[in-house]
Amino acid sequence: MTETIETFLSRRRKATINDVARLSGVSKKTVSRVINNSPSVHPQTRDEIAEIIARIGFRPDPQARGLAFRRAFLIGLIYDNPNAQYVVNMQMGALDCLRGTGTELVVHPCDWHSAAFLSELREFLENQRPSGVIILPPIAEDRRLLDLLDELNVPHVRVTARTASSEDSSDAGREIVSRDDIGCAEAGAHIAALGHRRIGYIGGNLDYPSAHVRRRGFEAGLAAHGAAIAADLDERGDYSFDSGYEAARRLFEHPNRPTAIICANDEMAAGAYKAAYEAGLHIPGDLTLIGFDDAPIADRLSPPLTTVRLPTREMARMAADRLIAAQPIETGLVVDSALVVRGSSSAPKPGF
Amino acid sequence: MTETIETFLSRRRKATINDVARLSGVSKKTVSRVINNSPSVHPQTRDEIAEIIARIGFRPDPQARGLAFRRAFLIGLIYDNPNAQYVVNMQMGALDCLRGTGTELVVHPCDWHSAAFLSELREFLENQRPSGVIILPPIAEDRRLLDLLDELNVPHVRVTARTASSEDSSDAGREIVSRDDIGCAEAGAHIAALGHRRIGYIGGNLDYPSAHVRRRGFEAGLAAHGAAIAADLDERGDYSFDSGYEAARRLFEHPNRPTAIICANDEMAAGAYKAAYEAGLHIPGDLTLIGFDDAPIADRLSPPLTTVRLPTREMARMAADRLIAAQPIETGLVVDSALVVRGSSSAPKPGF
DNA sequence: TTTAGTATGGTAACCGGTGTCATAAAGCTA
């Protein structure tokens, strides 16, 4: 007695490729061909098998497939970044793309400054053999890591910042580039146009490429309106709230304090709010503040922070897209940042 | 010619169980026994094999192991929670425990209110067959989900909130319980002891068990000092910044406004800060504010927020621990919250 | 000494897919 689809379904067991083969009267190899869209399967055969697959709800087992393919159906997200919202956005973006593909997202935070950094990552990559990994800043800049990925032949996409004028790197096709400077230039132009000329700056951690890119963007925007960062108001932080607070305090102690401060991210801008609050400076009346990230906190500050938004989620989506796309793409993918004007920026008081 | 370890190493191929068996002169079954710590392997044999394993750096392939065991060496983290910091803390906690075990963390945010919620999760569980999953609030309360996990036989641990006096649920051993009310009681006692008697409340989303537990905790703490939430100052939010802002505004419009407001989380407290700022109320001089979570924002507000801390990371660590522990544990695991006093609470002005 | 029991290790099949290669059938020259 030949087994029918009905008798099979009544058994309620998870379907395997053998079931499909048996029910459709072909060898499992042919079913495998259908699963993998290989050519040279007769259209009619293909349709019949596809029909059976759909009827009995067969889904190839990722473990078995992974064993045969020598790679897991997993995408790794590798980062060492303290910004929870940023990380979660990236996760969601990657998942936007992965959902329904049968590939899962494995998160792999790590410690860039640990001695075991590379060996720990090597173990992960060698053991799990993910189909691909996405690397977030700042470790996306680590040449040793990129070399390791090449050595182990792990497809990867880096997320990194670049100025609009940078020439394409040799890694084009393996990176998602954000042009942080575009929005920064808008921001610089914005405050210069408002009339500010005593402009302070709180820069970011130089380990991050974004620190340089953003700086150049702000400068370009200011320069377009004949303004510039005051040489005596040029501070550096490390992207943390506290560093922003401290830097702002130093700026406020200056005999000729700034009427506007540009911060390389929102965290530091939030620190500057605190310093301003303590110094009795009213925002934006006494002081204009600009941030970068459009982090949740930007909206929660009073008044809400004028900042630059980066489409983080989209970037991760694009990165994951590349990794699961059948064909490698050769051109780099570029996204732009954009200014978001809120309540923390206004014209300086007359007399300044 | 017998192959030596040296000649093998010079080949630089990833070691398999067959290599170990060949080099140590036993069958792969015996090696498998060593890997899995089965008894009935002669101690000396075991040591010799372990030695070889270490020398050639053999690590069993999770894919192959997974195929044979019919489960993946993955722990899933399932949630639908908008709080990025909370989610990241949980991820880190789980990873604290997983690191070095060869088991990876797969993040699986989902949409509780989508029609495909269960079917999407079922597909994930059936396809990937994770060794276990951790479920975060609020979906840890979804009975359908728990039933699904039981049906598919997926080990799981729920993270949930419970009052100190709750009786043990039947799920003991499969949940990590946070006693949110402990810290809330401390907080209630704190402001009551400071002398507040016009006390407002901004509650949380009732979908979350924590909303009820926290409420009871605050009430108990207040009651211990003869205080209570004023019936006419009892608002409800949904844990979001905006809802906190709106609720606080309503409270401030009250002819006899509160001298203290308890918020069921920090996000809403931050919203209340904004409302207070706009209403010209000085914190803590004019208004005492209390939050819950000890979120990053608590520390960034000016003045920093008095709040209740929950050991989220530890909770996730414990949850993951349970899932990879060899023996199931029958007793529930309980952690306590604790008050963190910062600058947003002080005695009310005399005359109030 | 025999018998039963236990510790230890081997063999073969299996988990659910894939690769390689052979082969039958069909299409295309000439």
Add this chain to the structure above:
DNA sequence: TAGCTTTATGACACCGGTTACCATACTAAA
């Protein structure tokens, strides 16, 4: 119509582990 490609399919080994089952060797009890 013979001869050569091309297309469609299957047989079989293999990925790297596991379990089921069997075969020893050694130990304890009768």
